Amino acid sequence: MPVLKNIGYLATCKDKGEQDDIHTIGQAAIAWEGDTIKWVGEEASIPDQYVRGKIYDANGKMVIPGLVDCHTHLAFGGWRPDEFEMRVRGESYLDIAQAGGGILSTVKATREATENELFEKASGFLEEIAKQGVTAVECKSGYGLSLKHELKTLRVYKRLEEESPLHIAPTFLGAHTIPPEYKENREAYIELLIDEMIPAVAESELADFCDIFTEESAFNIEESRKILLAAKVAGLIPKLHADQLTSCGGAELAAEVEAASADHLEKVSEQGIKDMAKAGVVGVTLPLASLYTQEEPLNCRKLVDGGVDVAVATDFNPGSAPTYDLPLAMMLTCNQGRLTPAEALKGATVYAAKAIKRNHKIGSIEPGKSADFAVIDAPDPNFWMYHYKGANCVTSYVSGQKIA
Numbered sequence: 410m411p412v413l414k415n416i417g418y419l420a421t422c423k424d425k426g427e428q429d430d431i432h433t434i435g436q437a438a439i440a441w442e443g444d445t446i447k448w449v450g451e452e453a454s455i456p457d458q459y460v461r462g463k464i465y466d467a468n469g470k471m472v473i474p475g476l477v478d479c480h481t482h483l484a485f486g487g488w489r490p491d492e493f494e495m496r497v498r499g500e501s502y503l504d505i506a507q508a509g510g511g512i513l514s515t516v517k518a519t520r521e522a523t524e525n526e527l528f529e530k531a532s533g534f535l536e537e538i539a540k541q542g543v544t545a546v547e548c549k550s551g552y553g554l555s556l557k558h559e560l561k562t563l564r565v566y567k568r569l570e571e572e573s574p575l576h577i578a579p580t581f582l583g584a585h586t587i588p589p590e591y592k593e594n595r596e597a598y599i600e601l602l603i604d605e606m607i608p609a610v611a612e613s614e615l616a617d618f619c620d621i622f623t624e625e626s627a628f629n630i631e632e633s634r635k636i637l638l639a640a641k642v643a644g645l646i647p648k649l650h651a652d653q654l655t656s657c658g659g660a661e662l663a664a665e666v667e668a669a670s671a672d673h674l675e676k677v678s679e680q681g682i683k684d685m686a687k688a689g690v691v692g693v694t695l696p697l698a699s700l701y702t703q704e705e706p707l708n709c710r711k712l713v714d715g716g717v718d719v720a721v722a723t724d725f726n727p728g729s730a731p732t733y734d735l736p737l738a739m740m741l742t743c744n745q746g747r748l749t750p751a752e753a754l755k756g757a758t759v760y761a762a763k764a765i766k767r768n769h770k771i772g773s774i775e776p777g778k779s780a781d782f783a784v785i786d787a788p789d790p791n792f793w794m795y796h797y798k799g800a801n802c803v804t805s806y807v808s809g810q811k812i813a
């Protein structure tokens with residue numbers, strides 16, 4: 410049974426207590442068998458039976474659960490660096506989208522890309538992401554916007570799940586925006602989503618979740634409700650891009666349809682926070698998207714104080730968040746979102762796992778869970794976020810295997 414010993418500071422991030430309670434152990438060790446954690450505790454009290462296999466040394470450093478990026482748009486064609494410059498010069502994300510850029514320009518490039526090209530590109534991203542100590546990634550489609558191209562993207566995620574050591578949680582985002590061929594007939598695209606695309610995606614078993622961009626400029630509340638209820642009937646779990654640009658009742662709808670998470674939330678209402686807390690919907694903050702779109706960041710403190718579990722993710726995509734730096738998102742969650750480093754860490758581990766309904770298996774260091782952890786070159790989360798130098802990941806383990 411392999412053991413990781415000499416852990417100076419272990420944050421187990423058990424899903425108990427408040428957001429800032431990361432359940433730490435000093436001078437700790439972890440023992441695992443195959444892909445499953447068997448024992449966690451103070452090194453001095455490790456039972457003999459666990460010290461029979463390979464011994465790894467954490468050299469007194471901090472060990473955390475493998476980080477979970479619970480919101481990415483990982484597979485896409487092309488890039489949009491021109492829009493970055495336009496936004497810096499003062500044009501808004503919405504103006505750029507309305508002028509034919511934005512999501513639709515990536516839809517064109519993604520439709521033009523072959524499945525293999527999308528796979529190679531996304532696989533390269535995943536290798537870089539793993540170096541940060543990230544061990545699980547949620548991946549959305551949503552740049553295909555036709556059954557053929559959405560399934561193409563979802564097959565890329567299936568292949569990544571099979572070929573990469575990381576855990577992948579796939580999400581269907583056919584309701585990202587109205588595709589150009591339905592510009593004059595949005596009702597027909599919504600019908601297509603409900604009658605054909607959602608049932609076919611559910612049947613293919615290529616996605617666990619159905620996400621939607623709920624916004625007056627994308628899908629309004631009534632449309633979103635219809636689409637998400639159809640997804641639920643088909644067996645897909647709802648998720649929402651909610652209240653990002655306007656306060657339009659996205660959080661309230663997330664609670665109504667019992668979504669796994671409501672993400673963005675920069676413009677969430679007081680009622681929305683109350684409804685999410687009552688329904689147990691995880692709030693996912695995406696501070697890199699607020700930063701890159703020059704929007705006011707989400708005050709996560711309001712959500713935590715209102716009883717909502719807050720997860721932190723990158724939203725990696727070629728438009729509003731063209732970086733997959735999850736530790737940077739955590740640092741922004743501290744400085745702009747007003748969460749403590751411990752709260753941000755719980756948000757990027759066990760609460761992120763909850764946002765993708767995998768918290769029974771990943772997100773914390775406990776017996777029975779997947780042996781996923783990262784050794785970080787910092788004495789504790791506070792110092793890591795304060796003297797920020799990136800991921801500081803020395804090495805990481807996924808399903809018991811050392812990968813980085």
Ligand SMILES: N=CN[C@@H](CCC(=O)O)C(=O)O
Pocket residue numbers: 482511512515622650653698724726727728729730
């Ligand atoms: N808000 C909608 N979707 C993405 C942006 C996608 C894009 O700009 O390509 C987001 O989460 O920010």
Ligand SMILES: [Zn+2]
Pocket residue numbers: 480481482650724726
């Ligand atoms: Zn997104």
